[in-house]
Amino acid sequence: MMIEKNILEVKNISLSYQKDPIVKELDVSFMKGKISVIIGPNGCGKSTLLKGISRLLKKETGSIILNDTNMDELSNKEIAKQLAFLPQSATAPEDVTVRDVVELGRYPYRKVLQKVSQEEKIIVDEVLQQTVLFHLRDENINNLSGGQKQRVWIAMALAQKTEIILLDEPTTYLDLGHQIEVLNLLKELNETTGQTIIMVLHDLNLASRFSDYMIGMKNGRVVYEGVPTEMMTPTILKDLFGIEAYIGEDPVDKKPICLRFD
Known part of the structure; x- marks a missing residue:
C-alpha cells in the first residue's frame, strides 16, 4: 500500500486582519501531487489561509512545514522556488x-x-x-x-x-466556458508534471469534479476533509452552507454532484 506524503503541513496557525481573528488555531495538511480544493462559506478564512501560507499575511501562532522544513527558516526567494501563489484578482x-x-x-x-x-x-x-x-x-x-x-x-x-501552486478562486469573473478551460488546464498540469495544486473554489460541483481531496472550512477552522464522495453529503453541506442539498452522481466521472439545493 502506497503511503501518501504531505508536502505542506499547517500546524496551529492563527491569522488576523487588524486584530480581528479570521483563522483560528487551524491544522491542515496537503498531499504531494494531489489537487486539494478548499470550500466553505464567505468569510470563513479560505483566502486568508492561502495568504498566510504564502506569507502575504503574517501568522500570529503556529508553524507551516514545507517539504519537511519550517518556513520560518526559509527566505522569501527560497519559498518562491517551491511555492507559487495566484491571488483572486x-x-x-x-x-x-x-x-x-x-x-x-x-x-x-x-x-x-x-x-x-x-x-x-x-x-x-x-x-x-x-x-x-x-x-x-x-x-x-x-x-x-x-x-x-x-x-x-x-x-x-x-x-x-515550483512544486506547489496556490490559487485563490481562479474561476472568479469567468464565464462557465472559461472556468472549465482554466480548471482543465490545472488538472492537465497536475497529471503531466505532478505539481501539487491547492485552490479555493465556490462552485461545489466544480470543486468535486476537479479535486482529489476537499477541505471544508467554517468560522476560521477546518471542520471537514476527505475525498469528494466523503465531502459531498447533505449533512456536511447543510452544516457548512445551511442548505438542503440533493446529491447525485456525475454520469461521466461518477463523482458526486449537487443536483439541487434549497
Whole structure:
C-alpha cells in the first residue's frame, strides 16, 4: 500500500486582519501531487489561509512545514522556488506583454537587475507553449479575454518551476466556458508534471469534479476533509452552507454532484 506524503503541513496557525481573528488555531495538511480544493462559506478564512501560507499575511501562532522544513527558516526567494501563489484578482500594469508577465515568474532565480538569460527564455517559451499562449506572447495582456488572462497568470506561476501552486478562486469573473478551460488546464498540469495544486473554489460541483481531496472550512477552522464522495453529503453541506442539498452522481466521472439545493 502506497503511503501518501504531505508536502505542506499547517500546524496551529492563527491569522488576523487588524486584530480581528479570521483563522483560528487551524491544522491542515496537503498531499504531494494531489489537487486539494478548499470550500466553505464567505468569510470563513479560505483566502486568508492561502495568504498566510504564502506569507502575504503574517501568522500570529503556529508553524507551516514545507517539504519537511519550517518556513520560518526559509527566505522569501527560497519559498518562491517551491511555492507559487495566484491571488483572486491579479492585475497587470499597462503596456506589458504576455511574455513580460510570464518572465516575472523567473524572479526567484535572478539577482537584482540581472537580465533574463537564454536558459530562462527557453523555459518561458516552453511554458507559453504548454498553456497555448505562444501565439499571443507579444500581445498586451490587458487586451486579452478573461480566460486568456487567467492562463497568463497560471503560466507565470508555471515559470517559477515550483512544486506547489496556490490559487485563490481562479474561476472568479469567468464565464462557465472559461472556468472549465482554466480548471482543465490545472488538472492537465497536475497529471503531466505532478505539481501539487491547492485552490479555493465556490462552485461545489466544480470543486468535486476537479479535486482529489476537499477541505471544508467554517468560522476560521477546518471542520471537514476527505475525498469528494466523503465531502459531498447533505449533512456536511447543510452544516457548512445551511442548505438542503440533493446529491447525485456525475454520469461521466461518477463523482458526486449537487443536483439541487434549497
